[in-house]
Amino acid sequence: MDTVILSDWLATRLDRGGAEPIYRQTLRLTQQAILTGQLPPGTKLPSSRTLAEDLGIARNTVLHVYDQLTAEGYVISTTGSGTYVADTRPDAAAVNGRNRPEAAAAGDAAAQPATHAPTHAATHTAVRPASDSASQPQRERNDLSTRGRRLIRQAGVSAKQWGAFMPGVPDVSEFxxxxxxxxxxxxxxxxxxxxxxxxxxxxxxxxxxxxxxxxxxxxxxxxxxxxxxxxxxxxxxxxxxxxxxxxxxxxxxxxxxxxxxxxxxxxxxxxxxxxxxxxxxxxxxxxxxxxxxxxxxxxxxxxxxxxxxxxxxxxxxxxxxxxxxxxxxxxxxxxxxxxxxxxxxxxxxxxxxxxxxxxxxxxxxxxxxxxxxxxxxxxxxxxxxxxxxxxxxxxxxxxxxxxxxxxxxxxxGHLTSHVRRMRALYGERRQILIDAITARFGSELPVMGDEAGLHLVLGLPDYSDDRAVVAAAYDAGVIVRPLTSYYNDPAQPRRGLLLGYACVPNDGIGPAFDTLARVIEQTALTSSRSPHASSRPCP
Amino acid sequence: MDTVILSDWLATRLDRGGAEPIYRQTLRLTQQAILTGQLPPGTKLPSSRTLAEDLGIARNTVLHVYDQLTAEGYVISTTGSGTYVADTRPDAAAVNGRNRPEAAAAGDAAAQPATHAPTHAATHTAVRPASDSASQPQRERNDLSTRGRRLIRQAGVSAKQWGAFMPGVPDVSEFxxxxxxxxxxxxxxxxxxxxxxxxxxxxxxxxxxxxxxxxxxxxxxxxxxxxxxxxxxxxxxxxxxxxxxxxxxxxxxxxxxxxxxxxxxxxxxxxxxxxxxxxxxxxxxxxxxxxxxxxxxxxxxxxxxxxxxxxxxxxxxxxxxxxxxxxxxxxxxxxxxxxxxxxxxxxxxxxxxxxxxxxxxxxxxxxxxxxxxxxxxxxxxxxxxxxxxxxxxxxxxxxxxxxxxxxxxxxxGHLTSHVRRMRALYGERRQILIDAITARFGSELPVMGDEAGLHLVLGLPDYSDDRAVVAAAYDAGVIVRPLTSYYNDPAQPRRGLLLGYACVPNDGIGPAFDTLARVIEQTALTSSRSPHASSRPCP
The missing domain is CATH 3.40.640.10 (Type I PLP-dependent aspartate aminotransferase-like (Major domain))
Incomplete structure (x- = not known):
């Protein structure tokens, strides 16, 4: 890769009409030239006066850029002799985990920073340039850990947190x-x-x-x-x-x-x-x-x-x-x-x-x-x-x-009175939902767990696929959760749907349940015993 | 243990002038009599009318108590035949992990609740009464886990979160x-x-x-x-x-x-x-x-x-x-x-x-x-x-x-302006602290890490015990943290103190440092090389 003259490199790249201030552009582009090796270690930078004149920008801007480059370790400034690109290339021996001749003795905590003078550059072994490694095929990366993969695979959290019939959510609009x-x-x-x-x-x-x-x-x-x-x-x-x-x-x-x-x-x-x-x-x-x-x-x-x-x-x-x-x-x-x-x-x-x-x-x-x-x-x-x-x-x-x-x-006393008020409200909603279920399905589908809490469980036939019902209901705008997803052992869990009624306005329960009932009838009750449970993920 | 007659048991124990309502006392005492076995399973309770008359309390109170006892499973009420103490004794076979003849078949989730009719009491094996086991010597309990013990042993969190020179705490009074x-x-x-x-x-x-x-x-x-x-x-x-x-x-x-x-x-x-x-x-x-x-x-x-x-x-x-x-x-x-x-x-x-x-x-x-x-x-x-x-x-x-x-x-824009203001304020405080350190110790004790953040590190001689300094400073009203406690390897960590200056008012820094300096002089600098580091825990 050719060594560039900093002025040329910057002159062709500075966007004088752009949103990014000239200071930031100059800094960023110079850092980029150093990181990519286009300004190799030991290269002497032009004096601030020269660079400012070459680019037609304020000398103060260049001085600020050089200060920042020095502070961040990109360049070394030595009074009198000028500003040089520091050697910040990765230490190849360290990267590869091989023994390094210059390995520091253990326990030298809090020593003074080592200054990489430009002349030290030759003692470092160059690693493959970044462009080289980037062109290699991306290796299969073992990103997540085993427990991370299981966590994500089993995640039960829903993307939606509100609406009929999101279980476990109180009516926050009543707060x-x-x-x-x-x-x-x-x-x-x-x-x-x-x-x-x-x-x-x-x-x-x-x-x-x-x-x-x-x-x-x-x-x-x-x-x-x-x-x-x-x-x-x-x-x-x-x-x-x-x-x-x-x-x-x-x-x-x-x-x-x-x-x-x-x-x-x-x-x-x-x-x-x-x-x-x-x-x-x-x-x-x-x-x-x-x-x-x-x-x-x-x-x-x-x-x-x-x-x-x-x-x-x-x-x-x-x-x-x-x-x-x-x-x-x-x-x-x-x-x-x-x-x-x-x-x-x-x-x-x-x-x-x-x-x-x-x-x-x-x-x-x-x-x-x-x-x-x-x-x-x-x-x-x-x-x-x-x-x-x-x-x-x-x-x-x-x-x-x-x-x-x-x-x-x-x-x-607000907690007690709010809970009392909500208990009455949720009790009404529970009853409206149960009435809707009974009106539609009679005793065909059992209702469980309706004596307390913010949700009930509507049982589905053993041959049905509750995850498929949930997915279809989601598409129809109704959130429910499949009972099977609460089981650890995938063998023969009980089928059903969790229906939260607490966060649904009284007059919204009937229409939402009608939608859900249609989905249930189409997805869960019409099919004969299905040989395979759907593997469709629950939303 | 003798079976008690409920009326007698309650009559001698109800505190009619006490703060606890009669309803709660009656409920609690009856539960206690059942849990301790003094009202054994199968005991028939007096009718609500009789009990109310015996105790001279409202019949409604007794009815509420019986309702709650029924709801919580302490008693079984059968219409016509009265109210009996339920058998709720721990299942001895289950407790001991032995095979139980009545072991439920797996997979009977969501079955109907089994009602323990009084006549079933005989099929249960009695376990040792609670009073018996309580009189045994308390067994050595392996309370915390290994990781729990390590967490608590190594805990670095401080009981105090505010004051000179608590590290890492900004000045919240300036917020x-x-x-x-x-x-x-x-x-x-x-x-x-x-x-x-x-x-x-x-x-x-x-x-x-x-x-x-x-x-x-x-x-x-x-x-x-x-x-x-x-x-x-x-x-x-x-x-x-x-x-x-x-x-x-x-x-x-x-x-x-x-x-x-x-x-x-x-x-x-x-x-x-x-x-x-x-x-x-x-x-x-x-x-x-x-x-x-x-x-x-x-x-x-x-x-x-x-x-x-x-x-x-x-x-x-x-x-x-x-x-x-x-x-x-x-x-x-x-x-x-x-x-x-x-x-x-x-x-x-x-x-x-x-x-x-x-x-x-x-x-x-x-x-x-x-x-x-x-x-x-x-x-x-x-x-x-x-x-x-x-x-x-x-x-x-x-x-x-x-x-x-x-x-x-x-x-x-409040974040930016607040950070700018705090940076100036903390910069002043940092300088006041450094000046105080220099005035007292010259270059005897090195200052590290003072270029940024909310704290600096004051180095102490290798022979000193920074934990002992911290404990003595705490007793003198100054919070500092020992540098050694930040090391994982207990062998030869660097000695020092973390001093937070951000949350100390400018005029409080000098006096607090004077106190700390006296402690340092007495604890860390006067002693000759101490053979053992103190094991005194840091507060």
Whole structure:
């Protein structure tokens, strides 16, 4: 490659009428000439005065460019003798991992920078120029790791987060945004600096106190404010427990079916999933499950996700006793427990635990708005300090201002009244949806898990392909989720659709369900027993 | 254990003048009697009328208690024949993991709940009563996992987050809270529901556009808005890259010394750390490092953390070429690069990368306030979709309202002007601190890494124990961090103190340094070469 004269190189390339300032263009083009080897190491640059005259630009501009090139190590300026292109070519021996004659002795940290004077250029071995390697066929790159590939392949997250019948999303348009904004403005007026720094481990103390009071009454948990750890939600709470309490390769019981997000969090921390079946009483371990106690069990006792059954008291007591005897950690995910229609909310598993084996996790997002990202966990008393240190060390949390707003929101009674109002509203929507289902399908398709939460499950015949229904519904403008995607074991999962009704206006439920029903009839009910499940990905 | 008559049990225990309502007391005490076996399975409860009369309380109260007991599965109510205590004792066979004769067949998900009629009680084997097991000596419990223990043992997070000389904390009292609050109030007035739900993978698009514009100019990165992924900060950005691109057991180069938080994040995801020395030109791999290419290299090229040197252009090019040839991922942590005093900021490594091996990570917390929790990463173009899916799947992010406020803050020019103002302010404070150091110690103690960032490193003699200095300083009211704690290899780390000057008012620097200087003189300089380093933990 020919050595270029800098003035010529720049003169043909500067775009004087362009949007990019001349300074930036000059700098960028000179860097490019050095990086590509067209201005090789040791080349003397013209004096700033000469270059400015050659290009017809201000000398100050050139001086700034040279300063920046010097600061970034592209050139070496020596008083009196001028400015030379530095040797910044990759060290070929280092790149290839061979022994280097000039290998630095270990432990010379904080030594002075070595200055590559132009005359040193010859001691470096040139590597293939960039253009050469770029022309070679792109090698097959092993981009993602095995766990990364699995995470992406199994990802359950949806591209859409709103609309009929997106499960698990509350009606955020009903959130009392004015009240929130007023409380927020009041706190920002003071802008207490203590609330702008990192959160101390565990979160804002008044919020922890308010939450422990709330959860003691609403969920029969037993805890002190100290046991509450504020997190950004269920995902982070599970992640923290997993990283503190499990090692890579440990086994975790998960319910079959279970929440896809928990599955992803567990697996990406190196946990092996052991799916355990559920029946009408909740988690129902088989003998082979019981004979190999897991390190961790992740359960949704108050409202199995996604099927909705409640874990019976006998099963709760058995699980707690099993955990006590075999040193199993239990993570109780108490999602959606505020929204029960008809029946009263059941007491938490945590409140029954005498052995300190239960870590209770919950979130405020479904009660208020999901973007809030405030969750909480209740750590066993003897682990409180460890969890507080862990959450600060791993996630470096902050958001104390928002936690303070949340505290005022709770203390002023807005949380309770909003939840009460939403429970009534979602109860209406649930009924409208059930009525629509019954009117269309009678008892042909069973409805499950409708006693609580923000969604129900509409069962489909075993021969149907729920993923195909979901894809067709998506194309028709209706979001539903296939029940099969919540199973870990692909063999014979139960077919069905998750329908969220909470975020759909009352008068939107009927029309959206009509659309969905047509899709179901065309996709799931007309076909005879299909030999192969569709492999079409769910949107 | 004797069977109790419910009326007697309650009559002696109800606290009629207490704060707890009679309903709650009656419910709690009855549950307790059932859980402890004092009301065994099959016991018939008195009729609600009888119990109400016996206790002298309202019949409605008793009816509510019975309803709740039924709902929670403590009792079985059969119309006509009365209310019986259900058998909810733990299943002994299940607890012990032995084969159970009544083991449920696999796959009976979503079956109807089994009702434990009172007459079934005899088929259950009684387990040891709780009181019995509680009296046994508490077994040694293997509470934390190996990785959990290491995380807590190595935790670098400080209990205090504010005050002289806390490193890495900006002056949050200078943050233009009024401006922020005004922008925030404007957005909350509209409260666009789209901004209250979960974030789509990658974050708020206008913020991504604003950040890509900002970073292109300020940091010479090459990226489109699509390549920007909004995270909650450096920790989450590193965590995401690690979970997508590495597997358990993979090796990662980290600089020696390095940031404790990154170390914790990497290790808790199963990564083996390979510390690589740094010298005056930044990362300086030894032959043994080069011969075993890692999966990942985590570097701080623009300002080595915590020592402050800049990675030379030659080293940058060598690292990039090595990464290209050996399929190494590079995470470039560009922290604090906005705050340089004197020299101009250097271009990012990402901008030099032609092979798509660099993941650039940064954060807005140090520029504005740490509690903000807005960070960003730039993904290589061919991995953008994967990173967007990964961030949504693993963390379920939200906070779009705050991201929208941030966008307005940037677009209205407040970010640039605030950073400019802070750079001048921190520059003054840096100079005051350096002057104080020089006045007290002359050239006896070297100052390192003072050209950029929010902290500098004050070197201490090799024979001194910097952890002991830190502990003594903490007791004297001054927060500093020991340089040794940033090293992975405990053999012969360099001794020193990290001093953050950004969050200390100008007139507070002198007095705080006087206090620290006395501690240094008493703890680090008077002692002759001490044979053992103190094992006192750093606060």
């Amino acid at each position: 009392p945004a004015r009240t929130w904004s007023r409380l927020q403005a009041r706190l920002w007026k003071e802008a207490n600096p203590d609330l702008l720094t990192y959160a101390p481990g565990g979160g804002y103390r008044p919020l922890r106190r308010a939450l422990s009071d709330y959860l003691r009454v609403a969920r029969s948990v037993k805890c002190t404010p100290d046991q509450i750890i504020i997190t950004t939600g269920i995902h982070q709470s599970i992640d923290l427990a997993v990283r503190l309490l499990t090692d890579v390769g440990d086994r975790a019981w998960v319910e079959e079916p279970c929440y896809w997000g928990a599955r992803s969090v567990l697996q990406s921390s190196g946990i092996t999933l052991a799916p355990v079946p559920v029946d009408g009483e909740g988690l129902n371990p088989r003998d082979e499950d019981l004979q190999e106690p897991p390190r961790l069990a992740l359960v949704t006792p108050s409202h199995q996700y996604p099927l909705g059954m409640v874990m019976s008291l006998a099963r709760r007591r058995t699980l707690l006793e099993y955990a006590r005897q075999h040193d199993v950690w239990i993570i109780e995910d108490d999602y959606d427990s505020e929204f029960r229609y008809g029946s009263r909310p059941l007491a938490s598993l945590q409140g029954l635990d005498e052995a300190g084996r239960v870590i209770y996790v919950g979130s405020l997002g479904k009660m208020l708005f999901p973007g809030l990202r405030i969750g909480y966990m209740i750590a066993p008393e003897h682990l409180v300090d460890i969890f507080r240190t862990g959450v600060a060390e791993l996630y470096r949390e902050g958001q104390l201002m928002q936690q303070a707003v949340m505290t005022d929101f709770i203390m002023d | 233009p809270a009024r401006t922020w609050s005004r922008l925030q109030a404007r957005l909350w007035k509209e409260a666009n529901p789209d901004l209250l739900t979960y974030a789509p993978g990658g974050g708020y698009r206008p913020l991504r556009r604003a950040l890509s514009d900002y970073l292109r100019v300020a940091r010479s990165v090459k990226c489109t808005p699509d390549q920007i992924i909004i995270t909650t900060g450096i920790h989450q950005s590193i965590d995401l890259a690690v979970r997508l691109l590495t597997d358990v057991g993979d090796r990662a180069w980290v600089e020696e010394p390095c940031y404790w938080g990154a170390r914790s994040v990497l290790q808790s995801s199963g990564i083996t750390l390979a510390p690589v020395p740094v010298d005056g030109e930044g990362l300086n791999p030894r032959d043994e490092d080069l011969q075993e290419p890692p999966r990942l290299a985590l570097v701080t090229p623009s300002h080595q953390y915590p020592l402050g040197m800049v990675m030379s252009l030659a080293r940058r090019r060598t690292l990039l070429e090595y990464a290209r040839q050996h399929d190494v991922w590079i995470i470039e942590d560009d922290y604090d690069s906005e705050f340089r005093y004197g020299s101009r900021p250097l271009a990012s490594l990402q901008g030099l990368d032609e092979a798509g091996r660099v993941i650039y990570v940064g954060s807005l917390g140090k520029m504005l306030f740490p509690g903000l929790r807005i960070g960003y990463m730039i993904a290589p173009e061919h991995l953008v979709d994967i990173f967007r899916t990964g961030v949504a799947e693993l963390y379920r992010e939200g906070q779009l309202m705050q991201q929208a406020v941030m966008t307005d803050f940037i677009m209205d």
